[in-house]
Amino acid sequence: MTEVIIVSDGLLERKIDVQAGQRTDLVLLVYPGVSCEVKMDVRLLGEGAEANLYGVYVCGGSEKVRISVEMHHDVHHCNSRQLFKGIAGGTSKVDFYGKIIVAQDAQKTEAYQENHNLLLSDEAKVDTKPQLEIYADDVKCSHGATIGSLNEEEQFYMRSRGITLEDAKVLQMISFIAPVLENIQDESERELVSTRFEDAIRKLSK
Amino acid sequence: MSKDKEILEGLTDKEYEHGFVTDVEQEFIPKGLNEDIIRLISAKKEEPEWMLEFRLQAFRRWQKMPVPEWAHLDIPEIDFQDIIYYAAPKRDEDRPKEIDPELEKTFDKLGIPLHERAALAGVAVDAVFDSVSVTTTFRAALAEKGIIFCSFSEAVKEHPDLVRKYLASVVPVGDNFYAALNSAVFSDGSFVYIPKGVRCPMELSSYFRINAAGTGQFERTLIVADEGSYVSYMEGCTAPMRDENQLHAAVVEIIVEKDADVKYSTVQNWYPGDAEGKGGIFNFVTKRGICKGSGSHLSWTQVETGSAITWKYPSTILKGDHSSSEFYSVAVTNNFQQADTGTKMIHIGRNTRSRIVSKGISAGRSQNSYRGLVKMLPGAYNARNFSQCDSLLIGDRCGAHTFPYIENANKTAVVEHEATTSKISEDQLFYCNQRGIGPEEAVGLIVNGYAREVLSKLPMEFAVEAQKLLQVSLEGSVG
Numbered sequence: 001m002t003e004v005i006i007v008s009d010g011l012l013e014r015k016i017d018v019q020a021g022q023r024t025d026l027v028l029l030v031y032p033g034v035s036c037e038v039k040m041d042v043r044l045l046g047e048g049a050e051a052n053l054y055g056v057y058v059c060g061g062s063e064k065v066r067i068s069v070e071m072h073h074d075v076h077h078c079n080s081r082q083l084f085k086g087i088a089g090g091t092s093k094v095d096f097y098g099k100i101i102v103a104q105d106a107q108k109t110e111a112y113q114e115n116h117n118l119l120l121s122d123e124a125k126v127d128t129k130p131q132l133e134i135y136a137d138d139v140k141c142s143h144g145a146t147i148g149s150l151n152e153e154e155q156f157y158m159r160s161r162g163i164t165l166e167d168a169k170v171l172q173m174i175s176f177i178a179p180v181l182e183n184i185q186d187e188s189e190r191e192l193v194s195t196r197f198e199d200a201i202r203k204l205s206k
Numbered sequence: 207m208s209k210d211k212e213i214l215e216g217l218t219d220k221e222y223e224h225g226f227v228t229d230v231e232q233e234f235i236p237k238g239l240n241e242d243i244i245r246l247i248s249a250k251k252e253e254p255e256w257m258l259e260f261r262l263q264a265f266r267r268w269q270k271m272p273v274p275e276w277a278h279l280d281i282p283e284i285d286f287q288d289i290i291y292y293a294a295p296k297r298d299e300d301r302p303k304e305i306d307p308e309l310e311k312t313f314d315k316l317g318i319p320l321h322e323r324a325a326l327a328g329v330a331v332d333a334v335f336d337s338v339s340v341t342t343t344f345r346a347a348l349a350e351k352g353i354i355f356c357s358f359s360e361a362v363k364e365h366p367d368l369v370r371k372y373l374a375s376v377v378p379v380g381d382n383f384y385a386a387l388n389s390a391v392f393s394d395g396s397f398v399y400i401p402k403g404v405r406c407p408m409e410l411s412s413y414f415r416i417n418a419a420g421t422g423q424f425e426r427t428l429i430v431a432d433e434g435s436y437v438s439y440m441e442g443c444t445a446p447m448r449d450e451n452q453l454h455a456a457v458v459e460i461i462v463e464k465d466a467d468v469k470y471s472t473v474q475n476w477y478p479g480d481a482e483g484k485g486g487i488f489n490f491v492t493k494r495g496i497c498k499g500s501g502s503h504l505s506w507t508q509v510e511t512g513s514a515i516t517w518k519y520p521s522t523i524l525k526g527d528h529s530s531s532e533f534y535s536v537a538v539t540n541n542f543q544q545a546d547t548g549t550k551m552i553h554i555g556r557n558t559r560s561r562i563v564s565k566g567i568s569a570g571r572s573q574n575s576y577r578g579l580v581k582m583l584p585g586a587y588n589a590r591n592f593s594q595c596d597s598l599l600i601g602d603r604c605g606a607h608t609f610p611y612i613e614n615a616n617k618t619a620v621v622e623h624e625a626t627t628s629k630i631s632e633d634q635l636f637y638c639n640q641r642g643i644g645p646e647e648a649v650g651l652i653v654n655g656y657a658r659e660v661l662s663k664l665p666m667e668f669a670v671e672a673q674k675l676l677q678v679s680l681e682g683s684v685g
């Protein structure tokens with residue numbers, strides 16, 4: 001079962017140990033107005049352990065959001081996946097740091113990490129540091145990071161079909177964070193969260 | 207056929223092929239580092255007062271600086287008082303204008319002929335042996351076009367205005383520990399000036415050779431490409447095999463004016479140490495260029511196969527609007543080698559573009575890291591960066607690491623980064639083996655294919671050498 005954490009102001013520190021054959025799924029939600037520092041330290045300790053971490057942050061004011069994830073692959077045959085997506089507007093400042101560490105004996109590891117960001121205003125700033133530290137050779141590891149703005153061609157497509165620019169932007173942002181929210185298994189909870197983010201995004205684009 | 211044979215021979219030849227020592231009479235200054243030593247170096251080079259002042263100022267800054275420790279490297283403590291900072295082959299008093307035949311033979315052996323008639327067609331060479339430049343070829347032919355290509359020491363004497371204008375304008379004296387050290391004790395290097403609108407008709411190249419034991423090499427290179435000019439510059443280097451570690455701390459500065467285009471290529475083949483990790487060069491260099499004017503372009507290509515430890519981040523400051531820069535790198539580490547290398551792309555101007563392609567290959571017990579910074583400043587409207595960093599692991603006792611830093615403060619700027627780490631797949635090897643290609647050869651083939659995107663950016667003269675080098679560096683790493 002996926003655990004959903006609504007992050008509040010201040011420091012959130014979590015150490016997670018995943019034993020052999022166990023699986024951990026976690027979704028982190030950072031709503032507008034929340035300034036926080038999140039520190040996740042995940043250790044995959046037994047064969048077949050799996051960890052999936054997802055996160056979304058939407059900042060429209062003067063928030064400061066720092067997220068750091070360390071994913072330790074200590075033994076062989078473990079999988080991990082990380083997907084963090086965020087929107088930075090206003091004068092907010094986002095820092096993302098994510099590191100995958102694969103120990104020497106952790107062969108057959110599969111570890112992936114993605115961090116994508118939308119930058120909405122000139123005063124907002126996003127820094128991202130995705131890192132790989134790998135000491136085993138029979139592994140598949142990758143990370144990807146992007147910082148960009150909303151695609152204007154998509155906006156044009158929607159506007160030429162009668163959708164206002166404001167609505168188009170909202171749709172773009174909703175679909176941008178949707179891949180994270182999809183991982184909330186409980187349907188009613190997922191809808192609740194989606195609506196809350198949609199409202200927040202609507203306010204943001206005004 | 208003969209080329210194939212050469213490659214095969216290279217594969218079976220276990221020795222570092224440039225590891226010989228040239229037996230020439232050399233003059234040394236005493237070991238150690240203090241203001242008197244710096245005055246002595248400056249006096250040996252008959253430098254003007256301002257140059258000495260520059261050195262002393264750098265030395266005073268350096269004394270207060272801590273040794274950088276942030277890199278993913280295990281660097282043994284270096285005793286800076288145990289290094290000879292200046293070593294030069296003695297000139298024959300009777301024939302001061304001629305090159306010592308021993309030196310000529312050395313460079314011939316390295317494949318760098320110093321006679322213009324014998325030289326590689328279309329490549330001008332500045333050959334640096336320990337602390338001095340031995341000769342610079344094709345100077346007259348280049349001077350006809352107004353191009354200045356000479357050793358740094360000569361430039362200080364003959365073109366002081368240009369040197370004073372640009373020296374330390376891209377890498378300030380106090381930029382970092384090793385740049386400050388270099389500014390205090392630098393010996394020789396190359397100076398290039400391409401005047402307005404001139405397209406340099408041949409490749410310019412510098413070849414650095416460390417020969418003397420107990421010394422360090424501190425070269426300084428300054429390249430200025432004036433408005434609308436073009437130059438392609440290549441750098442190569444080798445050193446003898448020794449059990450001691452030798453320090454090489456260089457500074458390269460490149461100034462690219464409006465609409466100018468500079469292509470800078472390096473094939474770094476310093477002695478990497480033996481299979482047990484003994485000896486080898488510590489290669490701690492600062493290379494930086496500035497795209498000063500609008501529409502300027504700077505391209506870095508590097509093939510890093512040598513050195514016991516590499517600490518190197520060729521960078522570009524994209525100041526001019528519409529300027530662009532690329533960084534293509536292949537870094538190979540084997541045995542106990544360590545490399546922490548990458549680039550910095552600082553976007554200041556509008557519509558600036560940069561592209562990073564880095565291919566790391568680690569084998570044996572080596573550690574290979576990519577470290578890079580992409581920074582979009584608030585004024586970098588519509589700036590764009592794409593980075594691709596791949597690592598290939600050969601063997602289960604080596605490490606491959608990726609440390610990108612991405613900072614964006616402009617909403618119209620777009621930054622993309624992706625990195626992967628993997629090993630040569632069994633399927634690829636099986637495919638080759640099935641067709642009669644042995645495991646070692648197959649690895650060479652796959653690695654060359656993997657690095658092709660970067661190798662294809664090298665000037666032709668270098669590309670062949672680089673390909674061979676890749677094979678030799680990896681030999682013994684399979685099975």
